[in-house]
Amino acid sequence: MNRRKQKLAAEIGVFLRQYARKAHPGIDPNDRQYSRQIEDIVKRMRPEEFDELLNGPDDDDPPTQTSGS
Numbered sequence: 765m766n767r768r769k770q771k772l773a774a775e776i777g778v779f780l781r782q783y784a785r786k787a788h789p790g791i792d793p794n795d796r797q798y799s800r801q802i803e804d805i806v807k808r809m810r811p812e813e814f815d816e817l818l819n820g821p822d823d824d825d826p827p828t829q830t831s832g833s
Contacts, residue, residue, distance in 0.1 A: 773817045775802050 782798035806814065 769817065772805070775799070776806060776814075776817055779803065779806065 779802040
């Protein structure tokens with residue numbers, strides 16, 4: 765995975781933790797924030813690309829070989 769995808773995967777991981785975090789009434793103030801920019805990126809991603817970022821490349825597919833001989 766190239767650097768851009770690694771950085772994006774890390775940012776999405778942080779985003780998902782912040783987005784999924786439950787507020788505890790009476791304890792947590794209403795200041796739970798997350799990146800709206802990352803939210804927009806995630807919304808526009810193809811499902812396959814999002815799945816690959818979360819779970820890594822799909823190893824079920826055999827590698828493609830080119831016929832060179």
